[in-house]
Amino acid sequence: MAGTYNLEAPGPDRSDTIAGLRVAITGGTSGLGLALVHELVARGARVAFVARDRDRVERVTAATRAHGIVGDVARKDDIHPIALQAIGLLGGLDVLINNASSLGPVPLRQLGDTDCEDLELALSTNLVGPFRLTRALLGALCASAREGRGAVVLNVSSDAAINAYPGWGAYGASKAALHHLSRIWQEEMRATEPYHCAGAPAFGGSAAAEFSDEAASVGVHQGMQGVRFLSLDPGDMDTPLHALAVPDAEPATLKHPADAARELIGAIERALLDLRSSAQGRPCESRGVEAVATACA
Numbered sequence: 001m002a003g004t005y006n007l008e009a010p011g012p013d014r015s016d017t018i019a020g021l022r023v024a025i026t027g028g029t030s031g032l033g034l035a036l037v038h039e040l041v042a043r044g045a046r047v048a049f050v051a052r053d054r055d056r057v058e059r060v061t062a063a064t065r066a067h068g069i070v071g072d073v074a075r076k077d078d079i080h081p082i083a084l085q086a087i088g089l090l091g092g093l094d095v096l097i098n099n100a101s102s103l104g105p106v107p108l109r110q111l112g113d114t115d116c117e118d119l120e121l122a123l124s125t126n127l128v129g130p131f132r133l134t135r136a137l138l139g140a141l142c143a144s145a146r147e148g149r150g151a152v153v154l155n156v157s158s159d160a161a162i163n164a165y166p167g168w169g170a171y172g173a174s175k176a177a178l179h180h181l182s183r184i185w186q187e188e189m190r191a192t193e194p195y196h197c198a199g200a201p202a203f204g205g206s207a208a209a210e211f212s213d214e215a216a217s218v219g220v221h222q223g224m225q226g227v228r229f230l231s232l233d234p235g236d237m238d239t240p241l242h243a244l245a246v247p248d249a250e251p252a253t254l255k256h257p258a259d260a261a262r263e264l265i266g267a268i269e270r271a272l273l274d275l276r277s278s279a280q281g282r283p284c285e286s287r288g289v290e291a292v293a294t295a296c297a
């Protein structure tokens with residue numbers, strides 16, 4: 001059952017694109033998601049984050065001025081309560097970051113030894129949950145696009161979406177599907193009339209844009225109609241998820257989640273600036289493929 005924690009934030013610094021942005025992040029209590037919460041709040045964004053563990057949600061809420069929502073994106077019944085709380089707490093939505101993730105079986109197992117339930121968990125958390133949440137929030141994102149603010153859905157990907165690493169079957173298959181889903185969201189939005197989603201129901205609609213691909217990288221899919229879908233690999237990071245997957249990895253060789261968070265926020269910022277230029281009839285400046293990282297996991 002999804003529940004809410006709330007803490008009033010002081011006035012944001014409105015000196016950059018991120019200031020005042022309304023952002024929802026799944027998996028905001030650890031690793032990359034926590035780093036995104038910290039960085040976005042520091043830059044003046046209004047942030048709501050989701051995670052399952054109530055104690056950790058309370059701790060992060062108290063420490064960051066973000067709004068914490070207790071919920072499980074893998075549970076169908078939690079999705080609309082999460083979406084309604086996020087929209088209510090933020091007064092709308094400009095950016096959704098689908099970051100929460102499951103490895104499937106832990107320790108990682110070859111497919112022949114993977115229980116169906118572990119595959120289902122990876123798919124529910126990494127694919128079906130982000131799909132459901134995106135659908136539930138699409139009306140709010142389209143409203144932001146209609147207002148000329150631009151809207152972005154960032155699906156956090158992995159190079160396991162592209163490369164067939166033995167032992168990463170459940171996770172890799174779910175991330176590959178999420179990556180492809182992002183491409184299709186984009187194509188469907190591109191195929192619609194400008195701001196088609198203006199008339200879309202609050203819990204439905206379609207989304208946006210032009211897709212380019214680059215060998216061995218997870219690229220950015222750019223939209224023309226105000227909502228842009230990004231699918232980005234943050235690279236190998238020193239996080240609890242990575243430690244579960246590769247227990248003997250040397251932390252010093254891994255990226256700091258804060259660095260990955262800043263790179264992802266940079267990609268969101270570029271997408272928003274591009275969308276706002278388009279909305280004002282100016283030529284888009286950033287149409288190329290962007291790759292945040294190409295490392296394993």
Ligand SMILES: NC(=O)c1ccc[n+]([C@@H]2O[C@H](COP(=O)([O-])OP(=O)(O)OC[C@H]3O[C@@H](n4cnc5c(N)ncnc54)[C@H](OP(=O)(O)O)[C@@H]3O)[C@@H](O)[C@H]2O)c1
Pocket residue numbers: 026027028029030031032033050051052053054056071072073074075098099100101102125156157158159233234235236237238239240241242257296297
């Ligand atoms: N770490 C890497 O090297 C690496 C590399 C490539 C891509 N990635 C991707 O980067 C993203 C972040 O990974 P990370 O390493 O930062 O993970 P992490 O440290 O394990 O953090 C995962 C976060 O998601 C939450 N979460 C997990 N399952 C959830 C669910 N069903 N519903 C709601 N929240 C849930 C966790 O909190 P609760 O447990 O309390 O719910 C936690 O806040 C993931 O999409 C991952 O696939 C990571």
